[in-house]
Amino acid sequence: MHGPPRSSTARRLRARASRGALVAVLALIGLAASPGMASAAATYTVKPVLNCYEENADDSWTVVVGYVNSSRTTVHIPRGADNQAHPSKFASLPPTSFKPGTVNGAFTAVVSLSDLYSGARWVLDGYTLDYRAAASSSRTCPSSTELPAQGNGLGPAIGLAVAGVVGAVLVRRARKRALAVTGGDDA
Template sequence: MDSRPSSRHPRRLLLRAALVAVVAVVALVAVPGAASARGTVVPLLDCVVANDDGSWTAVFGYRNTSSSPVRIPTGPRNKVTPATVGSPQPTTFQPGTHRGAFTVTVARGAGPMWHLDGTNLAARRGTATACPSSTQMPADGNGTGAAIALVAAGLVGTVAVQRARRRAPAGRGDR
């Protein structure tokens, strides 16, 4: 039996720690918190923009009063009426106040209403604040942040595993 201390043991611990860290990051990003209490997320009407063709655009935000992300899937507790193409509203709500989460463009007539976590918020062109000309409208693609974080976590984990393998002495097998 070999009585020499194994220089590989600390590497194994480092590799396991890196893998545990990657799994923890993936779990935190991939599984946002569930809505725990009615009314923890409220919709906000940031402002409206009059468009040249007679339509207008409502800019919505939200406030999450909990200390963790809340997930409310599109459905009875998270919907925009009248129904819009693609249901653009977010489904994961980060803590705090977030302006400009999404927009809804409306032809002439009645404005949209966002039904969110027990609160109904109607956008009315005549009574809403007009957006300043410098307002940057939200970009398309809400919800891609989680996918990007998952890919980044996977890359970090892959690099950590490859570095640990390269540092292992050649010719020594696992014991």
Template sequence: MDGLPRSSTARRLRARAGHAALVAVIGLVGLVALPGTASATGTHTVEPVLNCYRENPDGSWTVVVGYVNSSRTTVDIPRGPRNQAFTSTFASLPPTSFRPGTVNGAFTAVVGLADLYAGARWVLDGYTLDYRAAASSSQVCPSSTELPAQGNGSGPAIGLAAAGVVGAVCVLRIRARGTAGGRDDA
């Protein structure tokens, strides 16, 4: 062997130091890359907007709702006093994570006349979007407008999770068959 002999203890210490440095770098990158959260200083950064509405034959309205996030980072506002939809039938529709910039069609809601007169609205980050009042200054959705699906966009995430479960089951079954096949050969 050329050079100085290296002890296994020294190699292990160097390997551990390398792993610790890697973990520290990954942790630091993770902290820097975390999206921003809503400010508790009282400044409002996310404002709801009524993109357009459509009157339905039964007298209800389909409202297309978006938002403007004036910060440069994603803002998370959980459901509660700073992120509430009224009446209670709409409580689960608004998102809780808001990307920077203007987002049109974050969700839709079919609002009946009773809901409109009961004050159907979205309270977000200190702003109130009253659908009935906002419609007077908003535009009617053109007939060619593709309305987003009613809901908060969790459908694709649920679909991906289901596909992951199905994939994992398939992999486990294939492995089990491979193991069983190996036993038969023995």
């Protein structure tokens, strides 16, 4: 043996200290690598934009709203504090899934003059798009613009689902009647 003999107590203490230091280093690496933990400042990636607007005969405006997602992936922002339209009657219009890049015409809204003057807006990912204020730096929609339907595109899907349920109920009733007339059992 080279050097003085070491006690088993000293070796155990050194081993515990080494393991403790390793656990601390791994915990710090884990915290730094986990999303949202490395920085106290939020990084915003999705910004709402007013594509264009159209003044209607009743003094309301039809606003065509889009967004710019500066990340390389689709971002999901549920409705709530980070994705909300005002006044509340427009709450269901904004999307909750945002593809990368610029998306024009994500939704439209017909906004009354009183709504415009009371601050009709879309709050998204830390940005606020006030429709009236944004109109000063936006353009009116050209007459050739085909405005997207108001809403978030779920109308046709809901209509098809309702039609399917009604069709299934009608088929079942017709089958029961046919079985009743022929005296058969409905399995």
